[in-house]
Amino acid sequence: MYDWAVIEAWLEFAVRWTHVITAIAWIGSSFYFIALDLGLRRDRDMGMADGEEWQVHGGGFYHIQKYLVAPEAMPEHLTWFKWESYSTWLSGAAMLILVYWLGAELYLVDPEKTDMSLWLGVLISAVSLTIGWLVYDYLCKSGLGERPTLLMVLLFGLLVVMGWGYNQIFTGRAMMLHLGAFTATIMTANVFFIIMPNQRIVVADLKAGRKPDPKYGKIAKLRSTHNNYLTLPVIFLMLSNHYPLAFATQWNWIIAALVFLMGVTIRHYFNSLHARKGNPHWTWLVTLLLFIACAWLSTGPQFRWDEDAEEVELKGAALRFAQAEAFEEVHSIVMGRCSMCHAAEPFYEGILWPPKGVELETEAQVARYARMIYLQAGRTHAMPPANVSYMEPEERAKIVEWYEAVTRG
Numbered sequence: 001m002y003d004w005a006v007i008e009a010w011l012e013f014a015v016r017w018t019h020v021i022t023a024i025a026w027i028g029s030s031f032y033f034i035a036l037d038l039g040l041r042r043d044r045d046m047g048m049a050d051g052e053e054w055q056v057h058g059g060g061f062y063h064i065q066k067y068l069v070a071p072e073a074m075p076e077h078l079t080w081f082k083w084e085s086y087s088t089w090l091s092g093a094a095m096l097i098l099v100y101w102l103g104a105e106l107y108l109v110d111p112e113k114t115d116m117s118l119w120l121g122v123l124i125s126a127v128s129l130t131i132g133w134l135v136y137d138y139l140c141k142s143g144l145g146e147r148p149t150l151l152m153v154l155l156f157g158l159l160v161v162m163g164w165g166y167n168q169i170f171t172g173r174a175m176m177l178h179l180g181a182f183t184a185t186i187m188t189a190n191v192f193f194i195i196m197p198n199q200r201i202v203v204a205d206l207k208a209g210r211k212p213d214p215k216y217g218k219i220a221k222l223r224s225t226h227n228n229y230l231t232l233p234v235i236f237l238m239l240s241n242h243y244p245l246a247f248a249t250q251w252n253w254i255i256a257a258l259v260f261l262m263g264v265t266i267r268h269y270f271n272s273l274h275a276r277k278g279n280p281h282w283t284w285l286v287t288l289l290l291f292i293a294c295a296w297l298s299t300g301p302q303f304r305w306d307e308d309a310e311e312v313e314l315k316g317a318a319l320r321f322a323q324a325e326a327f328e329e330v331h332s333i334v335m336g337r338c339s340m341c342h343a344a345e346p347f348y349e350g351i352l353w354p355p356k357g358v359e360l361e362t363e364a365q366v367a368r369y370a371r372m373i374y375l376q377a378g379r380t381h382a383m384p385p386a387n388v389s390y391m392e393p394e395e396r397a398k399i400v401e402w403y404e405a406v407t408r409g
Contacts (some may be wrong), residue, residue, distance in 0.1 A: 172247035180237030248357035
């Protein structure tokens with residue numbers, strides 16, 4: 001009979017798998033249509049059509065035409081591209097709940113930065129995701145929609161401020177993830193509240209015999225373009241939790257800001273190329289310099305919010321694990337088999353930073369990461385990698401016994 005930790009781990013895996021699959025579908029279709037729209041041939045009069053493109057794939061030829069507003073008659077079959085976006089956001093929200101809300105004590109609130117209660121951290125997590133959309137949508141409707149460059153600069157400023165704000169209370173991992181979720185919420189809300197409703201208005205006008213207003217297409221295209229430039233940074237932020245060099249530094253929010261700029265330079269190159277507006281190689285130099293800046297910032301020392309605090313006060317589950325009968329023995333096992341890598345200053349050759357940003361030197365740290373130790377070194381042999389520190393079966397069994405005694409107690 002599997003315990004809840006194993007079931008939860010597999011549930012997280014299933015949701016993460018779903019999230020990756022739907023994200024691939026959304027990003028793939030988004031990039032395809034942006035490239036298609038920019039690459040349309042407009043060198044001859046095609047009546048109501050704005051342009052055309054011939055493409056080949058899978059042994060077949062495709063002839064594609066785009067209508068500036070809508071065709072004269074409603075097509076019998078019309079494919080709507082929306083569920084790729086919705087499914088990505090919904091599965092991402094499920095991941096947020098499973099990992100960061102249910103695991104708030106471990107992954108969300110950083111006790112070295114604030115003594116905030118876990119429920120308040122979860123509340124801030126949930127509410128903050130809506131703020132970005134409300135502010136962004138207001139800016140778009142305020143008249144700045146006619147000044148897209150200024151609008152993008154203001155959006156960039158909003159993202160930088162949110163990254164800094166998240167970093168004041170959340171762990172580095174949670175800061176990066178939440179900034180990605182914050183941005184992805186804006187992108188999906190663009191689809192749900194703006195792009196799809198505007199397309200429905202055009203379809204309704206067409207069915208009723210009215211001439212659709214081109215403004216709806218113009219508004220939808222602006223939001224779609226914003227989504228195009230935000231996609232690559234969101235992918236980086238979602239992957240960042242696997243790389244402590246990105247999140248386990250006091251400069252993580254600046255790294256995130258530079259990543260947003262890299263998203264702009266990379267997309268500018270491909271958008272220009274697809275639109276046949278030149279080959280701006282300078283964007284790759286700028287991108288490389290920004291990436292080097294991120295790498296340089298990542299080597300900065302980890303910031304201790306309270307330099308005088310020798311230990312973080314244990315609460316909740318972590319306190320129960322620390323008070324368990326077998327804890328002293330488990331702590332000794334972890335110190336002997338794991339802490340050579342999982343330390344503020346690792347001494348295992350080739351390891352410069354603690355993997356995943358996880359330090360396992362003090363009793364508080366071992367108690368706090370009890371579930372991770374149980375899954376990685378107890379129930380599975382994932383850690384130590386290739387068992388380089390020769391953890392014995394009896395030691396793994398002791399970790400399992402300790403964890404299960406507390407959770408089932």
